[in-house]
Amino acid sequence: MKTKNIISLSLLWSLTFSAQVGIKTTTPNSTLAVAGSLGADYKQITTTAYTITATDHYLTYNGAANATFTLPVIGTGTTSYTGRIYKIKNISASSITLQASSGNTLRIDNTPVASFVIPTGAYAEVVNNSNTTGGTWDLSFTVLPKPSNVEIYGIQLSIPPHANGTAPVADWSNHTTTSYDTGTGTDAWWIISKTSTTYAHTSSYSNASRMMIVYEYQGTPFNVTNMYPILTAGNNSSFPDIFTTSFVSLANISGKTRLTVSVSRIDFIGNNGSNNSNWTGTFLLNLLLARKLY
Known part of the structure; x- marks a missing residue:
C-alpha cells in the first residue's frame, strides 16, 4: 500500500507542478505530449432532436429526417467550456440544424447567429471561446458536402x-x-x-x-x-x-x-x-x- 501511495503521490506531484506532461515520452514538448494515438468519445445519432452533452466529442448523424442538435448552455466556472471542441458529421440524406442554447450564439464571422445548417455530406467543428457573457461557440472549421450528383x-x-x-x-x-x-x-x-x-x-x-x-x-x-x-x-x-x-x-x-x-x-x-x-x-x-x- 505504501508503494502505491508513493506512486500516486509522485504522479499527482508531476501533474500539478510540472509545466509539461508526457505520455509514452520522457521529453514532452507541449503542456501535454502524447507519443501515440489519441481517442475521444464517438457517437452516432439517429434521433431528430439531440442535446449535445459534456462528454460528447465526435458526433455522426444518420437519421431519416431533418435533425436539430443543440449545444450545451455556456456558464461560468466548470461550465464555461472554454476551448471545448465538438466535431459533427452529417452522413444522412437530411440536414442538421446546429443551434446554440437559449441566450448563447454561434459565430461564423463577427455576426453572431442562432443556428447553422450542416447539409448532407458536410462536416463542422465548433469550439467554445472565452466569452461567457451571452456565451459564444465559434464555427472553427466547416467542410462543404461532397460534389453534387x-x-x-x-x-x-x-x-x-x-x-x-x-x-x-x-x-x-x-x-x-x-x-x-x-x-x-x-x-x-x-x-x-x-x-x-x-x-x-x-x-x-x-x-x-x-x-x-x-x-x-x-x-x-x-x-x-x-x-x-x-x-x-x-x-x-x-x-x-x-x-x-x-x-x-x-x-x-x-x-x-x-x-x-x-x-x-x-x-x-x-x-x-x-x-x-x-x-x-x-x-x-x-x-x-x-x-x-x-
Missing part, C-alpha cells in the same frame, strides 16, 4: 467554313480532313464529317445557311446515360456573324462518343454585296456535357 466536362471545338462560301472548304466524311480537329491525345475531338446546306432566298421563303457536323471523341467513351449537352456558338472574328447551334444526337458508336450538331448562320440570308451568308471563317463551338449521376 452531376459530372461536368467542357471543351471548345471548331466550326469549320461552309462548303458554299466565297472561300469554300469542301465537305468531307470519314475524317478525311484533320485541320479542324481540337484537343490533344486522348482528349482530342475529330470532325469526322461535315455536310453543308446553302441558303435559300426566294420571293416566297428564306432559309439560313447551315451545316451538319459530327464530332468524335478520341478518348474513353463517355457514359452518355443521363448526359445532357449544352451548346453555345462563339464568334472569334471581326465579322458580324451570329450563329445558332442545335443538338442532334449524342451516342457511342464503334467505341467512340459522337456528337452531332446543326449550326446555322442567322446574321443574314442570301447575298450581301460580294459576301454571302455561307460563312467562310472558322468559328467556335463551346461544348458542356453534364451527366446526372443519381
Whole structure:
C-alpha cells in the first residue's frame, strides 16, 4: 500500500507542478505530449432532436429526417467550456440544424447567429471561446458536402467554313480532313464529317445557311446515360456573324462518343454585296456535357 501511495503521490506531484506532461515520452514538448494515438468519445445519432452533452466529442448523424442538435448552455466556472471542441458529421440524406442554447450564439464571422445548417455530406467543428457573457461557440472549421450528383466536362471545338462560301472548304466524311480537329491525345475531338446546306432566298421563303457536323471523341467513351449537352456558338472574328447551334444526337458508336450538331448562320440570308451568308471563317463551338449521376 505504501508503494502505491508513493506512486500516486509522485504522479499527482508531476501533474500539478510540472509545466509539461508526457505520455509514452520522457521529453514532452507541449503542456501535454502524447507519443501515440489519441481517442475521444464517438457517437452516432439517429434521433431528430439531440442535446449535445459534456462528454460528447465526435458526433455522426444518420437519421431519416431533418435533425436539430443543440449545444450545451455556456456558464461560468466548470461550465464555461472554454476551448471545448465538438466535431459533427452529417452522413444522412437530411440536414442538421446546429443551434446554440437559449441566450448563447454561434459565430461564423463577427455576426453572431442562432443556428447553422450542416447539409448532407458536410462536416463542422465548433469550439467554445472565452466569452461567457451571452456565451459564444465559434464555427472553427466547416467542410462543404461532397460534389453534387452531376459530372461536368467542357471543351471548345471548331466550326469549320461552309462548303458554299466565297472561300469554300469542301465537305468531307470519314475524317478525311484533320485541320479542324481540337484537343490533344486522348482528349482530342475529330470532325469526322461535315455536310453543308446553302441558303435559300426566294420571293416566297428564306432559309439560313447551315451545316451538319459530327464530332468524335478520341478518348474513353463517355457514359452518355443521363448526359445532357449544352451548346453555345462563339464568334472569334471581326465579322458580324451570329450563329445558332442545335443538338442532334449524342451516342457511342464503334467505341467512340459522337456528337452531332446543326449550326446555322442567322446574321443574314442570301447575298450581301460580294459576301454571302455561307460563312467562310472558322468559328467556335463551346461544348458542356453534364451527366446526372443519381
